[in-house]
Amino acid sequence: QVQDMPGGPRVRQLNMPEGVTQIAQDIAWLHWMVMIVCAVIFVGVFGVMFYSILMHRKSRGAVPAKFHEHVGVEVAWTVIPFIIVIAMALPATRTVVEMKDTSNAGLTVKATGYQWRWGYEYVDGPAQGVKFMSSLSTPRAQIDGTEPRSPTYLMEVDNPLVVPVNTKVRVVLTANDVIHSWMVPDFGVKQDAIPHFLRDAWFRAEKVGTYRGQCAELCGKDHAFMPIVVDVLSQEDYAEWSKEQQRLLAEAADDPGKEWSKDELIARGEKVYATYCVACHQANGKGLPGTFPALDGDEKYVLAPMKDQILTVLNGHPGTAMAAWRDILNDVEIGAVITYTRHAWSNQGKGADPIVQPSDVQALR
Amino acid sequence: MSSVTADHIAPAGTGHADHGHHHVPTGWRRWLFATNHKDIGTMYLIFSFVMLLEGGALALLLRLELFSPGLQFFQPELFNQFTTMHGLIMIFGAIMPAFVGFANWMIPLQIGASDMAFARMNNFSFWLLPVGGILLTASFFVPGGANAAGWTMYAPLSLQMGPGMDFAIFAVHILGASSIMGAINIVVTILNMRAPGMTLMKMPMFCWTWLITAYLLIAVMPVLAAAVTMLLTDRHFGTHFFNAAGGGDPVLYQHVFWFFGHPEVYIMILPAFGIVSQIVPAFARKKLFGYASMVYATAAIAILSFLVWAHHMFTTGMPTTGQLYFMYATMLISIPTGVKVFNWVATMWRGSMTFETPMLFAIGFIFVFTIGGFTGLIVAVAPVDIQLHDTYYVIAHFHYVLVAGSLFALFAGAYYWLPKWTGRMYNEKLGKLHFWSTMLSFNLTFFPMHWLGLAGMPRRYADYAAQFTDFHQVATIGAIWFGFSQLIFLYVAINAWRGKGEPAPANPWEGAEGLEWTVPSPAPFHTFETPPTVK
Amino acid sequence: MSASRSDQGKEAPYYYVPADSAHPVRASASALLTLLGAALWLNGSQTGHWMFLVGIFCFLFVIYRWFSDAIRESEQGLNSRRVDHSYRWAMGWFIFSEVMFFAAFFGALWYARSVTTPWLGDFDHQRLLWPGFTGTWPNFGPGGAIAPFETMGPLWLPTINTALLLTSGLTLTLSHHAVRAAQRGKAIFWLAVTVILGFTFVACQAYEYFHAYADLNLRFDSGIYGALFYMLTGFHGFHVILGASILTVILFRMIRGHFTADNHFGFEGAAWYWHFVDVVWLGLYFFVYWF
Numbered sequence A: 001q002v003q004d005m006p007g008g009p010r011v012r013q014l015n016m017p018e019g020v021t022q023i024a025q026d027i028a029w030l031h032w033m034v035m036i037v038c039a040v041i042f043v044g045v046f047g048v049m050f051y052s053i054l055m056h057r058k059s060r061g062a063v064p065a066k067f068h069e070h071v072g073v074e075v076a077w078t079v080i081p082f083i084i085v086i087a088m089a090l091p092a093t094r095t096v097v098e099m100k101d102t103s104n105a106g107l108t109v110k111a112t113g114y115q116w117r118w119g120y121e122y123v124d125g126p127a128q129g130v131k132f133m134s135s136l137s138t139p140r141a142q143i144d145g146t147e148p149r150s151p152t153y154l155m156e157v158d159n160p161l162v163v164p165v166n167t168k169v170r171v172v173l174t175a176n177d178v179i180h181s182w183m184v185p186d187f188g189v190k191q192d193a194i195p196h197f198l199r200d201a202w203f204r205a206e207k208v209g210t211y212r213g214q215c216a217e218l219c220g221k222d223h224a225f226m227p228i229v230v231d232v233l234s235q236e237d238y239a240e241w242s243k244e245q246q247r248l249l250a251e252a253a254d255d256p257g258k259e260w261s262k263d264e265l266i267a268r269g270e271k272v273y274a275t276y277c278v279a280c281h282q283a284n285g286k287g288l289p290g291t292f293p294a295l296d297g298d299e300k301y302v303l304a305p306m307k308d309q310i311l312t313v314l315n316g317h318p319g320t321a322m323a324a325w326r327d328i329l330n331d332v333e334i335g336a337v338i339t340y341t342r343h344a345w346s347n348q349g350k351g352a353d354p355i356v357q358p359s360d361v362q363a364l365r
Numbered sequence B: 001m002s003s004v005t006a007d008h009i010a011p012a013g014t015g016h017a018d019h020g021h022h023h024v025p026t027g028w029r030r031w032l033f034a035t036n037h038k039d040i041g042t043m044y045l046i047f048s049f050v051m052l053l054e055g056g057a058l059a060l061l062l063r064l065e066l067f068s069p070g071l072q073f074f075q076p077e078l079f080n081q082f083t084t085m086h087g088l089i090m091i092f093g094a095i096m097p098a099f100v101g102f103a104n105w106m107i108p109l110q111i112g113a114s115d116m117a118f119a120r121m122n123n124f125s126f127w128l129l130p131v132g133g134i135l136l137t138a139s140f141f142v143p144g145g146a147n148a149a150g151w152t153m154y155a156p157l158s159l160q161m162g163p164g165m166d167f168a169i170f171a172v173h174i175l176g177a178s179s180i181m182g183a184i185n186i187v188v189t190i191l192n193m194r195a196p197g198m199t200l201m202k203m204p205m206f207c208w209t210w211l212i213t214a215y216l217l218i219a220v221m222p223v224l225a226a227a228v229t230m231l232l233t234d235r236h237f238g239t240h241f242f243n244a245a246g247g248g249d250p251v252l253y254q255h256v257f258w259f260f261g262h263p264e265v266y267i268m269i270l271p272a273f274g275i276v277s278q279i280v281p282a283f284a285r286k287k288l289f290g291y292a293s294m295v296y297a298t299a300a301i302a303i304l305s306f307l308v309w310a311h312h313m314f315t316t317g318m319p320t321t322g323q324l325y326f327m328y329a330t331m332l333i334s335i336p337t338g339v340k341v342f343n344w345v346a347t348m349w350r351g352s353m354t355f356e357t358p359m360l361f362a363i364g365f366i367f368v369f370t371i372g373g374f375t376g377l378i379v380a381v382a383p384v385d386i387q388l389h390d391t392y393y394v395i396a397h398f399h400y401v402l403v404a405g406s407l408f409a410l411f412a413g414a415y416y417w418l419p420k421w422t423g424r425m426y427n428e429k430l431g432k433l434h435f436w437s438t439m440l441s442f443n444l445t446f447f448p449m450h451w452l453g454l455a456g457m458p459r460r461y462a463d464y465a466a467q468f469t470d471f472h473q474v475a476t477i478g479a480i481w482f483g484f485s486q487l488i489f490l491y492v493a494i495n496a497w498r499g500k501g502e503p504a505p506a507n508p509w510e511g512a513e514g515l516e517w518t519v520p521s522p523a524p525f526h527t528f529e530t531p532p533t534v535k
Numbered sequence C: 001m002s003a004s005r006s007d008q009g010k011e012a013p014y015y016y017v018p019a020d021s022a023h024p025v026r027a028s029a030s031a032l033l034t035l036l037g038a039a040l041w042l043n044g045s046q047t048g049h050w051m052f053l054v055g056i057f058c059f060l061f062v063i064y065r066w067f068s069d070a071i072r073e074s075e076q077g078l079n080s081r082r083v084d085h086s087y088r089w090a091m092g093w094f095i096f097s098e099v100m101f102f103a104a105f106f107g108a109l110w111y112a113r114s115v116t117t118p119w120l121g122d123f124d125h126q127r128l129l130w131p132g133f134t135g136t137w138p139n140f141g142p143g144g145a146i147a148p149f150e151t152m153g154p155l156w157l158p159t160i161n162t163a164l165l166l167t168s169g170l171t172l173t174l175s176h177h178a179v180r181a182a183q184r185g186k187a188i189f190w191l192a193v194t195v196i197l198g199f200t201f202v203a204c205q206a207y208e209y210f211h212a213y214a215d216l217n218l219r220f221d222s223g224i225y226g227a228l229f230y231m232l233t234g235f236h237g238f239h240v241i242l243g244a245s246i247l248t249v250i251l252f253r254m255i256r257g258h259f260t261a262d263n264h265f266g267f268e269g270a271a272w273y274w275h276f277v278d279v280v281w282l283g284l285y286f287f288v289y290w291f
């Protein structure tokens, strides 16, 4: 039996979420207000119509009247709706102005849309410099239905965005490939991420908790698989979390100068491949004919000298879905994943340059 | 369809001038080489119904996938093709050509003209449609499959697509050319070929709404052509219209597209308004209330439609002033639209109504379209749209106006004029069954989508959180029911066409007025070769 | 395309409706071949290339036959006043649709200059995305991938072209006056001058493109500036070729004596088109070359 998702949709939810920001609540209020006005007009208009349908039917002997215009009522039903519309627009105006005011934020994070995951980077605050990728964590088996689905099916990630409560958080959005859209209904935020442009939005969460949303702009095949999860922590917990992240950051810095062994590279590369490449090129390396080229047995790049493949991974392939990975993956990861592709499946390291060291990548960067 | 026997009856008001083409061409030549507005209209209607089935079949396939969470039948890349092509085929293949078919059949009959102004170009407009239809359908079978970037074809996603995208671009070009030629033909026919005495303000509402629609078409189809041409050069010739690295802007595409796109939705509804404005007075046996204000309201909707396009772009991050302006302008459209609704209700008021199938569909139209109009108004409120944009709420909104709006009006018009086209009365029982079945299944399909959208279910998703399951299941069941209900119509129409059923008199409807009812049913091959005089 | 005549002593029908015709369906089939071919060709198919060429050829041939028929009907006096009016309305609204087509590109130009460019160069973008991009027009794009180019100024070629087109508008009007005054020789002369001016414009434009590619490195793929420059001037140039070709046909018809002082819509329609092309050019001259 499916249960309500904490911070996500409820089962058979009939209305907008109540929300945990002032803006979300304002929106919910606006929606109620406009809907009620419309409902009243609707009942009025169709009350008249159905009365007429009931009473003025030929089978009851109704004789058609002769009138066919009346300046008075025609003016009235033009002017009165006009006034109603203005009355609805006024409170909406206030909310628009508030939503667009991203100044004086207490924390700024940059969110970048990738096909198909989100990347976050803390631009200021105690976690400044921390950055990570946030990918769907639902296992494939659940999607294929061979495993029971978790209550947070499709709306769970490996690394959620973490923000403090009661702080105005400004999210600066951009994208790397196509347009995505960052939506969290509980915050009343939905903002498109336009590739290589910046847009911004803000929210001030008033309750500690986990809130969920999904990518809301068609961005290709895995559009449904790039959710957004935001952990809202108390101020203390947030400070704690930031400290931990800074420590991990210092620890995890890979050393590209180091000479890696083949097995180390393949092991690391396999993980990178599973996170970033598998969506298009597929686990079996066969890609999808017509859109995503196969890596298995590919003579042009994978079994050829390393240079072209390194450059392609670094810079992408314009006009196709192949993204530039230079800002997402470091030299170690790129070297590792290329080495992996050169050994996986039937490739077995039989092409030129079976091993690509991080230093090789660094040299071409 | 004019049958051969009726062709020799010289009806009242259809004098003739002999200039050597009075024969009815036979066999395939009659259709392939047609210059007769009735034959061309028939071909338009058949084509659009075939496209409705194709687009509907795609919808049923995607609804099937959405029956439960997880990926059952189709991988997302194929699902996105279904969604995209469903939208494109329904809009450019089904709804728009169907209205042009009605225009072809009815406008010359309603204004007392012998044919459309440019009979050969008329046939060209039609025969370009199968070209577009073939390009769209064929694109499923090229490497990479069909366009999967949504019917809106937003850059840069559309720049990533395979050859299928080029097929779609060319199809849009060709269908656009067809629409422009068709629209010019209609404008000229209405402005230049009215019978003596048929002043503009005496024209049937259907002609008026089509006149204004035709202007919309002439104005915005070239803009769409420009938009997809820029896509084409970005895809193949290295231009940077939509690429920031070269100084371009993906949002530029959206502006150009929606400058077309918003008027486009009124292109699909104004003729529907026209049809309903013919039917309601006929079955209320009372003149249309507020004829003049109907005309002005139609014009006002058309003019406003050019000024509101960015309400589809509230989440792209426009400046505050932009959002406010587009919100206000959009909300204004409800006023002239409201005038129309009020006028229809006032027409029924104290009429003497009967409820044959056309009237049922017309009333159904008014009732359900208004729900769609109200949800349009709700998403026009910018902050509310921030929550609802790109969710199933929008899907619900536009299926309420497009299916229960445009499509219902098309059915209403088809039943209304079927006797004139075929010379046979359709089967009233089956017609009513069709209406009720369609009405109920329609709401079953699309009403729950409002709730899905409010709860945050994004559109164009092949898979969804399990909490959304119940309403998706209801929608899928409704969709299958809705789809198969349309086969009733197919049966009814084919029967009438094959000459089954009661012969229809020249005017089968007690309250119907207009020149089209002065010629026999079925309408002879040639009508009004010398124009009637309208008092 | 001209109006009714009764020189054969025959009244034109009230409204001439042509008999069934094979042209439209043939034109559609050619269009299918052309576009299918183009789509395949763009994606690297050699067969597509040939399909495209054959399709275009067939299409032009069908159109040629079609227009020949239309002209013949006009010359047989089948077209009444009313048909003449139809042609006028149709030509007018067709030109309006063309205006909208160009308006879309002018709108794109405006948007790219006044919205996109400053936006890309604003403070936030400089800080977080595009350090060093200042948002001036014209620009090489912030991505650094556009080879530097020089822009095309208004002097001298475009100004000469402006003069050519304006003059051609004038000569065309002279020809029109001559037609109306039934001075056939004069009309032919000025029309011929117009056609020559038109093709001279095309030649200049071709030279300008050559110059842009060879000397300025201004190419179709030179960022948003190059894209808009070639899209606008290119589509305009295409319309000049079209307009000049139509005028050429009209010239030949005139030489054959097709037009009379009060029946010459074919001429007038072509003239409207030519003036439209002229006006678009003025827009280009101001917004693309000068400002």
Ligand code: HEA
Binding pocket: A038, A041, A045, A080, A081, A082, A084, A085, B152, B265, B266, B268, B269, B311, B312, B330, B331, B333, B334, B335, B337, B338, B339, B341, B369, B370, B372, B373, B374, B376, B377, B379, B380, B381, B385, B388, B389, B390, B394, B397, B398, B401, B402, B405, B406
């Ligand atoms: C036939 C087609 C049709 C019609 C007629 C309409 C009519 C309207 N539409 Fe709709 N719309 C679409 C087709 C249509 N739309 C489509 C296809 C999309 C999605 C495209 C896509 O993204 O794929 C869309 C999307 C869409 C959006 C963008 C949503 C989003 O993506 O976030 C918006 C936002 O403003 C909108 C608004 C409106 C409004 C205000 C009207 C108004 O015209 C409605 C006016 C009518 C009424 C209001 C009811 C009757 C009035 C009264 C009884 C009078 C009294 C009323 C008052 C005073 C309130 N529409």
Ligand code: HEA
Binding pocket: B052, B053, B054, B055, B056, B057, B059, B060, B062, B063, B083, B084, B086, B087, B088, B090, B091, B095, B149, B150, B151, B152, B395, B399, B402, B403, B406, B407, B445, B459, B460, B461, B462, B475, B479, B482, B483, B484, B486, B487
């Ligand atoms: C006028 C246009 C029109 C019409 C009539 C319809 C009709 C229907 N539409 Fe839709 N729809 C759009 C225009 C239209 N649509 C547009 C523009 C989009 C947006 C696309 C995009 O996002 O890009 C859309 C998107 C859309 C979606 C969202 C998809 C997504 O976001 O992923 C859904 C989901 O349920 C849907 C469902 C339906 C259904 C169930 C019908 C039903 O009414 C269809 C009923 C079926 C039939 C009438 C066919 C009958 C067929 C049979 C009985 C089978 C037999 C088959 C053969 C004989 C071949 N449509």
Ligand code: CUA
Binding pocket: A113, A114, A116, A179, A180, A181, A215, A216, A217, A218, A219, A220, A222, A223, A224, A226
């Ligand atoms: Cu990212 Cu949809």
Ligand SMILES: [Cu+2]
Binding pocket: B261, B262, B265, B309, B311, B312
């Ligand atoms: Cu709109």
